[in-house]
Amino acid sequence: MHLSVVGSGYVGTTIAACFADLGHHVVNIDIDQETVDVINTGEAPIHEDGLPELLKKHAGSNSTNRLRATTDYAELLDTDATFLCLPTPQNDDGSIDLSIMEAGAEQLGETLAEKNDWHTVVVKSTVVPGSTEDEITPILERESNKTTGEDFGVGMNPEFLREGTAVHDFLDPDKIVLGADDDRALADMHEVFDPLVERTQAPVVETNTRTAEMIKYANNSFLAAKVSLINDIGNICKELGVDAYEVADAIGLDDRIGAQFLRSGLGWGGSCFPKDTAAIRAAARQHDYEPFMLDAATEVNDEQPKRLLSFMDKHVDVTNKRVAVLGLAFKPGTDDVRNSRAIPVIEGLQQRGAEIAAYDPIAAENMGEHFPDIQYAESPAAALDGASAALIVTDWEEITSLDEEFDAMATPVVIDGRRAIDRRDGIVYEGLTW
């Protein structure tokens, strides 16, 4: 098939490259010329394992030429279906901000006015239930002067990939959810995913757009709440002198609980869990329902960085002292710092008047946009040298393998937010939940 993907971010670039790998011809549209140029040279605009290889294979010179990036929406006219992968950030009150989606839908609708054949538009972004039907479709109809179900179809296909393992997750999914309110759009979506389903036998869930939208929020809410529950249990374990990781390993053997997402510590960050739980809570409240469980999950999550800092305070007063912050990305394997737990940790250190030496293998540049005035060290050892405390925020492999580097600290106080290193003689060690 000939496909267009609007948005060349973490999701858009990944799925564009993966669709090309499945044999489709893909045009990836973004407003950012620099991003477009990078993709067209066969390189990745973001850090994502496996993505450079796919872009080299399908874009740029000596490639299959099945993938090309552009800033020109008109190029989607030669495609059968368009996937919208635009950001859906949050407003100050936590509710979803659909303005970028609306702008994209306007540009898409204006372009579709010029198309004489059927076209299917698929919303890939995470949007609250009703957005596709009540907000995006009317814009497409208005701008194209066409009717959904007659001239074009609309579908909703939520994405479950994780950053850091995005290519693998997309090409080997646990499930594929196809939400559509008309049969032709559903048939087109099936045709897009048939090569993947044949290859992986992934279960396909067929539903309407509203339910597809909710499945995405339920998925993320459940996982975020699972991490908060194990953090709550972990905090209790620590107070009672029990190792939360031993407990998690044991309860994870129960199939009804499952072993994944039971790593207690600093909690969840990233571009999805915080904003998606906020958006669905805000949507619930707009309908006069108080989402007690998700409110509590958020509260537990907000408390974990404060607990980390309070453990540090027990051992050392860091005013005017050097503190090493090890790890800045919201998790290993990505350069993304959106809503990273490192942000409240650094803010807490700034309030205490500490001199901050931060280290991350790839996310320092992105964190520099949030905190231009802190020191970014070239290595974990350089960050630790002369520090009065070390706070472990992200469990990158080069952080979990640290050992004698802690010996160069002024006072070897190590507060571990991710169970990254082992207790040993010669360091004062506090785990967040163990």
Ligand SMILES: NC(=O)c1ccc[n+]([C@@H]2O[C@H](COP(=O)([O-])OP(=O)(O)OC[C@H]3O[C@@H](n4cnc5c(N)ncnc54)[C@H](O)[C@@H]3O)[C@@H](O)[C@H]2O)c1
């Ligand atoms: N990041 C993830 O792991 C992930 C996973 C699943 C779902 N999602 C959802 O997917 C959506 C996209 O997320 P993301 O992380 O890929 O976003 P992103 O911020 O990484 O990328 C968005 C891209 O859209 C481009 N853009 C903005 N306005 C545009 C316009 N009018 N026309 C064309 N391009 C435009 C930007 O330049 C940027 O390159 C969000 O709804 C998110 O919740 C994200």
Ligand SMILES: O=c1ccn([C@@H]2O[C@H](COP(=O)(O)OP(=O)(O)O[C@H]3O[C@H](CO)[C@@H](O)[C@H](O)[C@H]3O)[C@@H](O)[C@H]2O)c(=O)[nH]1
């Ligand atoms: O046991 C665990 C598992 C995760 N986390 C934290 O939870 C956050 C999110 O992790 P993860 O889910 O691996 O990363 P994301 O890339 O944000 O992926 C989530 O958000 C995406 C965007 O919606 C979805 O597509 C994915 O299915 C969903 O897992 C990170 O800060 C992790 O450190 C823990 O603290 N403990």
